[in-house]
Each structure stands twice: as structure tokens, then as C-alpha cells.
Amino acid sequence: MPPTDLVPYLTSQRDEIVALLRTLVEHESPSKDKTALDALADRLTGFLHSAGASSVDRIANPDGGDHLHARFTFGHTGPDAPRPALVMAHFDTVWPLGTLATMPFRIEDGRVHGPGTFDMKGGLTLLLTALRTLRDLNLTPPRPVEFLLTSDEEVGSPTSRTLIEDTARQAAYALVPEPPLPGGGLKTARKGVGRYSLKVTGIPAHSGIEPEKGRSALLELAHQIIAIHAIADPSIGTTLTVGRAEGGGAVNVVPAFASAEIDVRVSTLAEAERVDRALHRLTPTLDGTSLTLTGGLNRPPMERTDATASLFERARSAAQTIGLSLTEGSTGGGSDANFTSAIGLPTLDGLGPLGAGAHAVHEHIEVDSLPVRAALIATLIQSL
Template structure:
């Protein structure tokens, strides 16, 4: 079994460097700096790094060894975080006891370190498994992978297995199912009027969107695994003017793909008739991540990961998460997919986000061994 304990100090040094670089989804310069650091590391062990430039967002990277002629395993990890510029300076990387803290430390800069060191280990131990891997490091996962989805799907062609590097659960669980996600924007046009002298002539867009918000929230059905959330509202021009315009951004989560048609039908029905006569309503949006579902192929992959974990003395449970990830894209392509293969931690997107340091080498060992076994399986009898 692969052992990386002696690499811990080196891994933490790189992790500190990455965490102390701001790389929010909208901060191209910071993400590209992360990409440059990682590119240098991969090139030092003989891998080729192909940069896919982006004008507005950070560049995406596709990484593979020159001898990887027909790799069957893809790894997906993201370089962006949710934190604004200046966060790393305000609360830089630090270690307290068995935990490391800092913006993006577990979501997912620890995973970026884990993937690199898994590759380094396979190269150093001369396991040919590193020739069976293609890595996608994308720059916009936290905002829906709008620019990188097509790249993930392009790399996914002809792949058998997808290993998604979101953080493991606090209990070390891997993610085997996820909800799908959709986003919609509702725009209401009202009729402006002075709120004091001509109140009766106005038609409030804010009032109309408030009625719509209540109706949309009532669509939530926990039993069926459907949630609808109006998470952003804006509108109006001044306190003493009947609001001429209002907008709402709506997040929808579904458990299976069939549900989205009924959800969209109900949303359009709700928005088809204004409650406040004289207002006009427009709705636009779509599903941007399908649900990540179990398949026969993914079940076999899950069992393999759990078997390796058992050999390492780890009980690896399965988890269903409501949050979305890039695993939705690979799963919907029919690729056997397992998510949550990153190190263990918690409180992602929060100021107290943390990494369980002991898991950094453990999960890297698990990843490297999984790649090695998948390569052996593919060379003998493929997972079906």
C-alpha cells in the first residue's frame, strides 16, 4: 500500500502557498497565479500542461503525461474559491493543533495538493497508472462551471472513470449522489409614480415580485427532494417612488432529471398572470447541472474505493449531498463517477473553514491507490 506520511511537510508548504493566494471565481489574476504554480509543479515531473485561455475568468488547465495516449481516468478539481480579493491577507493559512485554516483550504486547495502528490507518487514508484490519467483544473466551479463545462465534457469523451475532488464529508464519506441545480431570473416591470401625491397611479414591481416569491417558495417539496429558493432580490429607485422594476434570482434543486419539467411548468404558470394588474413579468433560466445519479458502473467504482479504504483502515461511507459539483456532468455522460475524494474538512465557504491535516496524506494515498487499481482493472477486466 502507498504511504505518503514522509511527504506531509512538503504538502503543507504547497498548501500554504496556494491558500495565501486569493482566487475567487471573479479574480482572474489570482486563479491564473494558482494555475502557474501548479503548472510548474506538474511540468517538473514530466507532465504536459495545456492552458485553455479565458478572457474574463481564470484559465482552465488540462494536464496529462506525454505517454498517456488513451487515458481512461479523469480527475476534476477547481482552482476558484468563493472569497473576495483581500481575504487571504486578512486571514492567511494557519495551523492549530490537528487542523489547518484559511480561505479555500479544503474547498478545494487541499485537493489540488492531493492530486499533484498522487501523480508525483505514482511517477516516483514507477507505477504506469500515471499514464492512465487526464486532469482538468477549472476556474469557475463555484459559479456553475459555465465556461468550463464544455471542456470537462470534451475531456470526458472515451473516459471510463471520473474522480471528482470535492472535499470528503466531516466523517470521511465520499459523495455518490447529488442534486441537480437550476437558476432562473424573474424580471418585473411596474408603473412608477410618486408614493405620496400619486400613489394610486403606480403599480409596484416590488409588490408583485413579493407575491411571486411566496408562491415560488411554496413549490418546495422536501419529500420529493425539490427545493426552490429566491435568494436575491433587488428593485425600486427610491423610497418615495412606486417601484418601476424588480428582479429576483431563483435557485432550484432537484433529485432526478424528470422533476425539472414539472418545476419549470409551475414556475411559468405562477409568472404568467400578475397579481398586481398593470405589471409585466418575464422569466428566464435553465438547468445548469443535472443530478449526479448512481449507475451500475459507478456502484462498482464506489465499492472499489471502499475496499481500498478498508485495507487502509478507513471506513468510507456514502453520502448524498444537496450541493452541486462537476461530477454531475461526468455522471450524466455515463462515466462511472465518485465525488468527495478530497481530504476531510468542513465549514466550506465560511470564515472557519478547516482541513483535518491527518487526512491530507490519507486521502492522497487513497486517490493514488484508486488510480493504480483502476488501471489494473482496465488492463484486465473493465468495470461494467
């Protein structure tokens, strides 16, 4: 089948695509609910075999949901097989069990609503659909495909990062169907994400009888918050946000303890290192107080490398064969694409369906984009 026929073929399969998406969305899978995640991994194993997987390995994870690693050989086996394509998706969501009661799966005005539709069970549906389509149409991509399905992306990928990086080192390129940019643009750059905790220790005292003997941890923290925000450089995309601060106890006591949680976003590894040094140079303003800083970079930046730029140009040419005009851009959020890109693997992200509202109550995807974006992924696997 010529590439140009993939869109009408998959459009004819739209009801089946939506049915698969519904199955995934209605199986709720919060990041920290191992029972729910493992049950979904069971179902996904069946879907992978149905899509033509040559093998599906389950990676046990005592600290969360198990991960899945599927292989689609497409006849490429043995030591002379080309380096595989890597495709990745996560099946955890930010939504707690029971969310379906207030955010049910539904289709209204050409949009599919429901928890996790846009981030990223819609993208997971596209990958399964694209691979099944290649099998059903007897199309043979030039490379085998390695498919990673992970269960902890929404909490920073603490147990899947090593699996992702090890698999990526053997691959030729990576495709990630996270939500696209508005209008469907791919993501060839993402900011890196850092998480830090700052703890402040002061000296307690009675606030009415002898406040002068105390040292307020909250007042010290206020000074530190100003210093932390001063490290930012928005002109080059570097932001620091104290998203949570707390401290003190009884209102008539000079507070002895306070703490803050800091979100860091950077566009380059050099900026990540500068910010880290600056945070570790913070010193107390008030005599008698002390600071303890922990944390660091959670996801390295996905920088737009020459290799990724070249991959995008080849993808753009391939997309033209099915009538799509691809664009590219960057975003402030992180994904598992940050890991593959940081080790030097050409990576394209944002291949998911069109929609909006990730992590929000209006989360949705556009129904008509499902077959088109599935055709795009199938075309890229077939062409790159």
C-alpha cells in the same frame, strides 16, 4: 510497493504535502481575477511537470483564468491505450484578494486554516501528491490519467463546462477531490442547481395623490415569491429559495420595477424539468403588471447511477487494502462532478481531505487526513 505501504510512506511526506498546500493557499485566486488565476496556472504547470505529466496544455480563456489539461501516460500510448481515468480540480476560490490578512495560513490544534484550504486547494494538493507518488514509487496504473484544472467552478463553470464534458466523454471514470461528507464519506449523488431571475414591471404613480392609478411591482413580486416557494417539494429534495429581492425607488412612488433571484435545487432531471415548467407558467396577479423570467439549470443533478454505484463498490474494496472503510452519500451542493455524471461517466466525488467550513471564516482541514486521503487517491488510480 504494496498498497498497504502507501499510508506510512505518505505520512513520512506530510511536511512536503503541507508545504505544497501552503504554496497554493497563499497564492490567492478569486474566481474573477484573471491576473491572479493565470499566475497560479503558471505555478501549477510547473507542479504538474514535477509530478510527471507527459504534457500540459493551457486553454486560453479571455473571460477568466486559463484552464490546464495535463496528461500522465504511465506508458500507455498509441491507439491501443485504455480509456483514461479523469481527475479534476478547480483552483479558483470564493475569497477576494487580501483575505490572507485576516485569515492567514496557519496550523493550530492539528488543523490547517486558510482561505480555500477545504474548498478545494486541499483536494488539488492531494491529486498532485498522489500522481507524484505513483511516479516516485515506479507504480504503473492500468490507465493513463487526464487531469483537468479549471478556474471558474465557484461561479458555475461557464467557460470550463464544455472542456469538462468533452474530456469526460473519452474517459473510463472520474475522480473529484471536493470536500467529503462529514466523516470522510464520498459523494455519489449531488443535487442539480438552477438560477433564475424574475423581473416585474408595474405602473408608477404618486403614492399620495393618485395611488389608485399605479400598480405596485413590489406587491406583485410578493405574490410571486409565495407562488415560487409553493413549487418546492422538500419531501423529494426539491427546494426553491428567493435569495435576493429588490425594487422600488422613491418612497412616495408606487414602485414600477422589482426583481428577484431564485436558487433551485433538484435531485433528478425530471424534477428540474417540472420546476422549469412551473416557473414559466407564473402569471401576474395584479392587472397592469408583467413578468419576465430568465435563467435555467446551471448544473444538472448528479444522480446515483448503477455505473457510479459499481465504481463505488470497486473503490470501497480498493480502500480496504490500505485500511480505510469508505461510505457514500449525497449532498445539496453542486460541483463539476455533476457534469461528468450527467453525461453518463461513473463519478466519485468528495475525495478531498477531512475538514469543515467551506466558504466560511473557519474553513480548515485536518492535517492528519492529508497523507491518508492522498494514499486513497493513489490507490484508486492504481486499482480501478
